[in-house]
Amino acid sequence: MKFHYYSETDSLYIELSQRPSVDSREVARDIVLDFDSEGRPVGIDIDHASKIIDLARLEAEGLPVKNLSLIQG
DSSP, X not given: OEEEEETTTTEEEEEOOSSOOOEEEEEETTEXXXXXXXXXXXXXXXXXXXXXXXXXXXXXXXXXXSOOOOOOO
């Protein structure tokens, strides 16, 4: 899972899988889910992210993470 934040558009993309997206559905205003060819979610796109969520804090609980990378961009 990867988080991509684009400050110029204030959008956050949460990449759930590296499978290609073939379908997208808006599930709420400014929130779009991307799906692969089998209907599995592959990403979440959040426009105007800083107005919807707190971008200053990232917390994970109970995830079996084996590799963690923090890249400042």
